[in-house]
Amino acid sequence: MGGPNTALLAQSTCDWWSLAGVDALVGEEPAGWLILPPANDAAASKPKTRPSLAAEPELAPLPPALQRQEAPHAVEAKGPVVFPDDWTQFQQWFAEGADVPGSQWDARRVLPVGDVGAPLMLLTAWPEIDxxxxxxxxxxxxxxxxxxxxxxxxxxxxxxxVASLAVTRPAGGRCDGEEAAELDRLLWHHLRLAKPGRLLLIGGDIVRMAASTALPDARGKLLYINQDGGKVEAVAVAHPAMLLARPAQKAAAWDSLKLFNRGR
Known part of the structure; x- marks a missing residue:
């Protein structure tokens, strides 16, 4: 071998080993020349341990609306409303009682007017908007x-x-389900205490509830409402507000009303 580049190649090789830390060709102890020596301090002499992860910051609590809610305790079912049996107490309860069926739809109650034992009771299901x-x-x-x-x-x-079964008006003029069942109980209790001589049912809703018939089917018929072991004579007419809107129905109302003139 030989040539003009041989000396340069040898010099380059020596320089590489010198940079790698090899300063002697032989030694008595093997050495890892490419391994960095430990730092010359006390901390370096301690065994290395795995660094611990930094503690995660605590998260802010969720808003109450998003927090998991405890399951509610079972609510004891309420029994049927107890209606007062005394007329005066019944009227006061009707005006102020928190548990009066049909009082939950409006803050203002429309109360009955008149006396017990009146010769004629005018009864509608609930107040109209006016x-x-x-x-x-x-x-x-x-x-x-x-x-x-x-x-x-x-x-x-x-x-x-003059009375309505419910003292406030339901939304849309309709109610059903449990509310209707409580109103049905109230209907018969109210009639038993009022003791009317005769009964004028005004509007299709109260006719259906009290006489179990549709208003058109009650035209010109004397109805008998079973009440407290006896029967109360009744007739049914459309509500006057309906008669104003549909004057043709006035004839049907008169066919029923004139039944009250019989036997007078």
Whole structure:
């Protein structure tokens, strides 16, 4: 071998080994020349341990609405509402009692007017929108029409006990389910205490509840409502507000009303 580059190649090789830390060709102890020597301090002499992970910061609690809620305890079912048996107490409870069926739909109650044992009881299912606003049953133009209907059979409102089954109006003028069942109980209790001589059912809802029939089927018929071991004569008419909107139905109302004039 030989040539002009041989010396340069040898010099380059020596330089590489010198940079790698090889400063002698032989030694008495093997040495790892490419391993970095330990630092010359006390910490370096300690065995190396795996570094611990930094503790994660605590998360802020969730808003109450997003927190898991405990399962509610079983609520003991309430029994049926107990209705007062005394007339005066019943009227006071009707006006103020928190558990009166049909009082939950509006803050303002529309209360009955009249006395126990009236010769004629006017009964509707619940107040109309105008009644709820004015705080009195059969208000406005509908009330004037009702007064004319009563006059036609020789009566005035002052002679009557005027009431609604519910003292407030349900949304949409409808109720069903448990609410309707409680109102049904209240209906018969109210009639038993009121002791009316006769009963004028006003509107399709109360006719269905009290007489178990549809208003058109009750036209011109004397109905008998079983009450407290006896029977109360009743007739059914459309609500005066309906008669104002549909005057053609006034004839059907008169066919029923004139039954009260029989035997007079």
């Amino acid at each position: 009644d709820q606003r004015d705080g009195a049953l059969f208000s406005g133009a509908a009330g004037k029409l009702l007064d004319a209907m009563l006059q036609a059979i020789g009566r005035t409102r002052g002679d009557c006990y």
